[in-house]
Structure formats: C-alpha cells, structure tokens
Amino acid sequence: MSQQVEPVKVGVLIDYIEGSGDDSMLEDIVLASFRMAEDELRETGQLDRAVEYVVEQVQGLPLGSFKPVRDAYYRLVEAGCVAVFGPWISENGAPLGEYVNNLGEVPILTVCGTETMLGEYVFGLPAGSMEEEPIIISHVAYYDGCRTVGIAYEDSMIGEQYLRAARQACAGLGIEITGEVVVPQVPASKLDEMRQLHAKRPDGIMLFGFGIGVQNINAALEEIGWSPRRYTCTAFEFAANSQPWRNHLAGWVGLDQFDERNQVGQAFLDRFEAKHGRRPAFYWPLLCYDVGRMILTAVATARPLTGKGVKAAFEKIKMMPAATGAPGTRLRFGRFIRHGWVGGEFLVARRVLDDASGIVMHGTINGLVGEYRPAEGKDRMGTYD
Numbered sequence: 001m002s003q004q005v006e007p008v009k010v011g012v013l014i015d016y017i018e019g020s021g022d023d024s025m026l027e028d029i030v031l032a033s034f035r036m037a038e039d040e041l042r043e044t045g046q047l048d049r050a051v052e053y054v055v056e057q058v059q060g061l062p063l064g065s066f067k068p069v070r071d072a073y074y075r076l077v078e079a080g081c082v083a084v085f086g087p088w089i090s091e092n093g094a095p096l097g098e099y100v101n102n103l104g105e106v107p108i109l110t111v112c113g114t115e116t117m118l119g120e121y122v123f124g125l126p127a128g129s130m131e132e133e134p135i136i137i138s139h140v141a142y143y144d145g146c147r148t149v150g151i152a153y154e155d156s157m158i159g160e161q162y163l164r165a166a167r168q169a170c171a172g173l174g175i176e177i178t179g180e181v182v183v184p185q186v187p188a189s190k191l192d193e194m195r196q197l198h199a200k201r202p203d204g205i206m207l208f209g210f211g212i213g214v215q216n217i218n219a220a221l222e223e224i225g226w227s228p229r230r231y232t233c234t235a236f237e238f239a240a241n242s243q244p245w246r247n248h249l250a251g252w253v254g255l256d257q258f259d260e261r262n263q264v265g266q267a268f269l270d271r272f273e274a275k276h277g278r279r280p281a282f283y284w285p286l287l288c289y290d291v292g293r294m295i296l297t298a299v300a301t302a303r304p305l306t307g308k309g310v311k312a313a314f315e316k317i318k319m320m321p322a323a324t325g326a327p328g329t330r331l332r333f334g335r336f337i338r339h340g341w342v343g344g345e346f347l348v349a350r351r352v353l354d355d356a357s358g359i360v361m362h363g364t365i366n367g368l369v370g371e372y373r374p375a376e377g378k379d380r381m382g383t384y385d
Contacts, residue, residue, distance in 0.1 A: 007050035008299055010034075011076035013086030013108070015060035015069045018241075025284075026055065028276075030085075033285045036272060037292035047300040054079050061091035062156065062185050062210055070099055077106045082302070083295050083310045089210070090114040090130070090158045097122045106307035107314060109295055111287065113234065114158060118338040121307075123314055125291055125331070125340045127234040127283075128347050130161035133255055136365045137206065137231050138169040140253060140349040143368050146204040146229055148176045150197030152217070154185040154209025162208030162233060178202040183213045194220040204229035211235025215248050229253070239352050239359055240282035250356040253363075255347045257324040258283040260361070265323035282359075286323040293320065294331060294340065322346070326364060 012030065031053055041047035056072035058064070069092040076084050083106065087093050090112040097117030100108055107121045113129045128136070141149060151166055153159040163180070170177050178200035181193040194217060197205055205228050207214050214235060221227065236254020238245040258281070259265070265286045273279040295310075297317055302309035314333045319342065322329040326345035333340055344365055351362040361369045 005049060007052040008305060009052050009054050009079060009081045010295060010299065011073075011079070011081035011084035011086070011106075012053055012055045013069070013072055013076060013084050014055065014057040015072075015087040015092045016063070016089050017057060017059045026057070029280060029285045030288050032272070032276060033288035034085075034292035034296070036268070036275070037289055037296055041293075041296050041300055047296060051296065051299070054081055060087065060089060062089070062212065066092055066095050069096055073099065073108070077103070077307075081106060082299060082305060082307050084108040085291055085295060086110060087112060090117075091156065091210070093117040094157065104308075107311040109291055109314075111291070114161065115339070121311055123294075123333055123338050123340065125287070125294065127237060127257060127287070128255055129339075130158055131165050133233040133347065134162055134166035134169040134206075134208065136347055137233060137253075137255055137349065138166065138173055138175060139365045140363045140368075141204055141206070141229065141231050142173045142175060143363060144204070144229055144253075146175060146202075146231075148178050148200075148202040148204075149231075150179045150181070150200065150202040150205045150228075151177055152181050152183050152190070152193055152197065152205065152207045152213065154207075154213040155182045156185045156209060159185070159209040159213075166206065166208060176202075183207075183209075185210060185213055187212060187215045189220065190215075190217045191220040191223060194224055194226070198224055198226050202228060204231060206230075207232040207235065209233075209235060211238050214238075214252070218248060218250060227251075234347070236350065236352075237283055240284065243356070246352055246356040246359070249352045251352065251354045253349055253351045256283055256350040256359075257287055257347060258350070259324075259326045259345075259348045262323065262325065262327050262329070264321045268323045283324060289323050290331060294333075 058068035058072050060069040093112030094114050094116045100121050101119035109123045113126045153163045179197050181196050230252040232254040234255045239249045298310045298313035302313040315335050318332045320331040322331050329346045330342040331340050348364050349362040363369050
C-alpha cells in the first residue's frame with residue numbers, strides 16, 4: 001500500500017487590505033498565477049508534490065499597524081510553511097526583516113521596495129526600490145523636456161527614502177528642484193501643497209511615496225488652474241486596480257512592470273486566458289507568476305525540503321526569463337544577491353490617458369517609447385476590472 005504524501009506548504013502574507021477587503025484579487029490573480037507556475041513545473045517533472053497555500057491577510061501599515069504583520073509571519077512558520085510570499089508594503093517589510101533574519105528558519109520573498117529589509121532569509125522581487133525608482137522616473141522626465149520640478153513626498157519612511165534618492169537623481173541630470181512639500185500618507189486635501197509648488201512654476205511635479213498621497217492632487221491642480229507634467233514612482237501601479245484610481249492618476253506618468261512587448265508575459269497571458277477565460281493584462285498577475293516560479297522552483301530543488309533548504313535553493317536560481325518588465329528582463333538570486341531583477345528596464349514608464357480611459361506605454365530609463373498599440377482585442381487598457 002502506498003503512503004500518502006503531504007503537500008508542501010507555502011505561505012502568502014498579505015499586509016494591505018483595500019476597501020471592503022474583497023479577496024477576489026487573491027483567488028483570481030495571486031493564487032491563480034501561482035497555480036499556473038505550479039502546473040508548469042509539474043508538467044516538466046520538476047515538482048513532484050502537491051502545494052498547499054496558507055494565507056494570512058492582515059491590515060498592516062500604513063492604514064493599520066505593524067504587529068499583526070509580525071504575528072502573521074510567525075503563524076505561517078508554525079503552520080509548517082517552507083517559504084512565504086510577502087509582505088507587500090515597505091513600511092511593514094523594513095521592521096519584519098529583522099524578525100525573519102533573526103529567526104533564520106523560513107525565507108520570505110517580498111515585493112517591498114525598501115532594501116533595508118534584505119538579508120540572509122529575505123529575498124526581493126520588488127516593484128523597484130526607493131533608490132532606483134527616482135533615477136528611472138527622473139530620466140523619463142528629462143526626456144520629456146522637464147528641467148525644473150517640484151517634489152511632493154509622503155510623510156513616511158519610504159517618502160523620505162525616495163526624497164533623498166530623488167534629490168541625487170535630479171542633480172545628476174541637471175534638473176532643478178524648485179520646491180519640496182510633504183503630504184499626508186492618508187487621503188487628504190493637497191490644495192495648499194500644490195499652491196506652494198505652483199509658486200515657482202516648475203515644468204513638472206513628482207510624487208513619491210506609497211501612493212495614497214496622490215489622491216486629490218489632480219483636483220487641487222484643477223482648482224489652481226495649473227497643468228504641469230506629472231510623474232510618480234510605482235505608486236502608479238494603483239491605476240491598474242480600478243477606475244477610481246485611474247481617475248486619481250489621469251494624465252500622470254509613472255513606473256510600472258507591465259510591458260506588452262515582453263513575449264514571456266504575453267505567452268503567460270495567452271495560457272491564462274485559455275484556462276480562465278479572461279486576460280488580466282496588467283503588472284500584478286505577471287509579477288505573481290514570476291514570484292510563483294521563483295518560490296516553487298526553490299521548493300522543487302530544495303535539499304532538504306525545509307526553510308533552510310529553500311533558502312539555499314533560491315541562491316542557485318539564475319537567468320530565468322521574466323514575464324514582467326521590458327523584453328530581456330531576467331531573474332536570479334545568489335549567495336550574496338537578494339535583489340532578483342536582471343536588466344535596467346525591469347521597470348518601464350506608462351501613462352494614464354487624460355480622460356482616464358486607459359494606460360499606455362511612455363518610455364524607459366533609456367528613452368521614450370510612445371504609445372504601444374496592441375493587436376485588436378488584446379491588452380487594450382492594461383487594466384484589471
């Protein structure tokens with residue numbers, strides 16, 4: 001009689017709950033993308049065990065507090081998970097990194113942008129970082145003709161990290177910063193702050209932070225009667241989540257990980273559409289697919305199949321073609337490498353149309369691309385509704 005083989009457990013630590021806390025994004029995107037990566041590894045004979053996904057969903061910073069995030073990680077460890085995807089928010093990732101590395105038992109793969117949390121057991125496939133994103137978006141602004149900018153940054157840890165990098169990036173390109181204002185990290189009026197920046201009439205404005213700070217900036221600019229070029233970091237990716245967020249970011253250029261030209265990503269979406277009957281053509285499913293392939297490849301090759309074994313297996317993953325980013329982006333880790341992207345265009349710049357009806361390609365750190373026009377019926381908006 002054959003003995004039953006237990007599934008290997010992989011944790012998912014969600015530390016940001018928006019609105020009503022609807023978990024459709026978890027099931028329809030995160031787990032659906034992970035399971036597609038799992039099926040592909042099993043079909044090629046690399047994965048020979050079932051996988052059970054253990055989910056912890058809590059409200060961490062900026063709307064909640066850090067303690068629930070820390071406690072959720074420990075619950076995933078106690079549940080027997082050998083790897084964890086998350087957290088997703090830098091304000092939680094920075095303090096959690098210390099606990100994960102001190103425990104030295106179960107590695108995490110995070111999409112947090114801060115590099116302060118990286119360590120022996122903390123790996124990153126971030127949507128950029130506080131140090132890199134200002135460099136990329138400043139180049140794009142320069143290509144657009146901006147020689148003066150006003151900066152708004154959120155009143156937070158990551159807002160201040162972004163600001164330091166933005167000052168250096170602008171100085172290196174010869175872009176003059178005409179003013180800096182701090183804005184709340186929660187929804188609030190931005191009228192006074194925009195008036196302050198408007199006083200010096202810069203060519204453009206930049207917003208750095210988690211992203212909630214962008215709310216009400218367009219309304220303030222309209223009230224003032226000012227229409228500068230507008231740029232932001234990967235906070236821009238909120239635009240793919242819903243029409244209200246596209247309205248907040250109408251006319252903005254920001255950093256994203258979705259590029260219609262990436263054939264690895266398009267092939268994944270083709271398979272996703274064939275299986276699920278829908279085509280979520282935006283960054284998040286592609287990023288989840290890349291994360292899923294990295295985690296499950298490490299699980300499949302871990303010797304032994306423990307958290308420490310998975311950590312060592314992460315370090316052996318090299319040059320995996322990425323679904324996210326521009327064509328040619330690849331994934332890898334190493335013994336002292338915890339940032340997984342290979343290639344300067346793992347982030348691209350996209351633009352929300354002025355009427356908020358869609359999102360189009362704009363450029364990269366290497367130059368402007370212009371609007372990308374996909375084949376009829378595919379990836380028309382680059383959004384998920």
